[in-house]
Amino acid sequence: MIRGNTKNTFTLGVLSLMVLAVLSLSSCKEDDETGITDDNQNQPSATDFNDLLTNQVNEVIIPTMVTYQSKMASFTNAVNGFTTQIDSSNLQITRNAFKEAYLAYQAAAVHNYYATANAGLVENTNLYPIDPSMLNDFISNRSYNFGTTAQMRANGFPALDYMLYQPTDGVAYFQADGNRVDFLKALVASMKSKADDLVAAWSGNLQTNFVSNGGTALGSSISVQLNDGLIYYEDHIRESKVGFPIGKSGPNDSPFAADPTKIEGYYQSVAEGNEGFTLQLLRASIEEMEDLYLGKGNLQVDGIGYDDMLLIRNQATVNQDIKNYFAAIYTEINERNSINGNEELYNSVQALVTIYKSDLLPLLNVQDADGLNDGD
């Protein structure tokens, strides 16, 4: 008897809880002020993700590496011509080829993940400012290994920038010392071989693995491309190209002593009396960052990119803001003739970091860390 009553009381309890739940459920229907974009929003499908990754690797990354490779090949030819016959005309040809290769490098370095990161492209090719006395020691001792960390401050484009532009008479500089010629040839050969390796690696298994490593979790191609791309952007574009020369490291730091000699392509800018090329290098890296975002290939065909992923998720305003931030950086670059000056260029570069971290990554659910234990 008592048992039956208990059961009834219990059933009653369950039923009233159900009613309570249904009531709170229906009451929440009146609240549509969620701030989330409209109910009809769509989601990117497997095809969209595959298209995105295929486009990134086939149309954005590999052509960028191929361009860098071909510019390095031309540069190598120019250097060979110059070292066979050291004269001012060949020096000029070499300098022009140097600039073209340096510009092409900017785009390749933006993809500083997977094969590019493994090859140590950035560390071996573009750390500046260099240490001229270290460079001169390497040259005169004829002992150099361009793949080592010991060489880092006398390597790559910054070392070439020094050799091709620092001497007042470039022809005399090379004619005076065969070690310099040998160093120049060896360095350019090592850079070209790295460019060849990059094209081979990206066109090998990585080309298919990049697409098959799907999803947005930590370690997926999307997560690697966006997170490592952002790390490169912060360290090597925001800080190295702009922050250090103007005396700023990190958006929230107090200014420290500015050092205009820390700009990229410093010796060239001194020799030619302007920072036009330095600004071009910055612009080239921002343009590739934008191409990565838009999924734009070398022929400037706008394929499926992260902008499209945002659009599919009905985040048109975020997409527009990101595009505006890119445009604002170009405006800043166009309006000045030196990296140095006010902080507006720095701030415009930083604005992109902010919106990537606060909106692009969360809205696409791209993870940058993984719980090592069970999450819930």
Add this chain to the structure above:
Amino acid sequence: MQSLTVKFKELCFRQVSSAPLVVFRILFGALLFYSTVRTIYKGWVHELYVLPTYHFTFIKDLPLPSENTIYAIFGLLALSSLFMIFGLFYRISATVFFLLFTYVELIDKTYYLNHYYLVSTLVFWMILVPAHRSYSLDSLIFPKIKTTICANWCILIFKVQLSMVYFFAGLAKVNADWLLQAQPLATWLPGRYTLPVIGKWLYLKEVAFLFSWLGCLYDLFIWAFLWFKRTRPLAYFFVLVFHILTGILFPRIGMFPYIMIVSTVIFFSADWHQKLLHFLPNNSLNENDRSSKKNALLVPYLLTAYFLVQLYLPLRHLQYPGNLFWNENGYRFSWRVMLMEKNGFTNFILKDPKQNTQKQVNLDNYLTPFQQQQLRSQPDMILQFAQHIGQLKEKQLGYAPEIYVESRISLNGRRSQVFIDESIDLYDKGDLNSKNWLIPLTK
């Protein structure tokens, strides 16, 4: 009123078969053992408790273990769970497991999981119930304790606790983000497209809505169907389907599906459990089956008090203003699972008021990537870390620095919004109770 008390006492102390308890001891003990060994084997003890130089402790000044101590703790956890399976020094083993496990969970908010909290609550009750009086080494060593019956409350307590977990997890899903926007599932599911068979359908908004609504209904009601004999087999079938599916979709939830699959076995009848136990060796049963009633007076009060607390905890957020997901006042310890995708950036700015200089704190120097990820969106952790950095710096400087936080967070598919008031020095004016430094979610 009196008759209700009488009925309650009758319900609690009715003598029933202890078979469900014995099966629970063995299965849950095995799960605890597996989970502990897995944690050690995967190197998580090192990653989570040895590597970090700072921990977001739940209790201020909680003593932190050395490397040797934490490994000893996990060794003892494995040993005590093994003892629980075999019913050897059962109450001591369960007590040791409960205390050490709970201590480990209190070390860092980063690793807080509802199912760890559930393990703590279930093991707490395991200490108090006689799950070791048959099919156990204890009953071999101490034949006097042998019995196959127990008071009804010893089994009810687990069923009620598990029911509350489900119900409150379901109630937590009754919100506009979950039901009207299918968030955060709509954010999470498309990225799981690489899953075989179902992967290609996961991007559909309809699927996100279907999963959201079914998940909500499942949590709200499944427990009720587990109580009744007629609906139980089908309900348990759904338990299996639901938890295995969530385990596949969200591998990061790890042990959670297994904990629920194993612990809900207790809803099955005593006969059913007895049949399972027939496969185990047992020493002949004591003819004088009896149950101790020495704590009979205390039990009803303890049960009532406990469940009042368990009712209060999931509902305590109602006393705080603002959006629960944004402010997270009363978010933990209330069975809120998988409800949020909350991410963005959070920078700490350290200002030296005398030198008038400032510097952004490099979090890599203090926190692991996992800690940084969790810190970003959890207000109490942000305040805790600001105070920690402030104290470290004050020791160096000899005077108080100022700590400001710059943060933008995106919640459940919304555009990001400013999270923390950048003008408030959290070292000086950061008050956990008022949280006036938190910018309310605007929509």
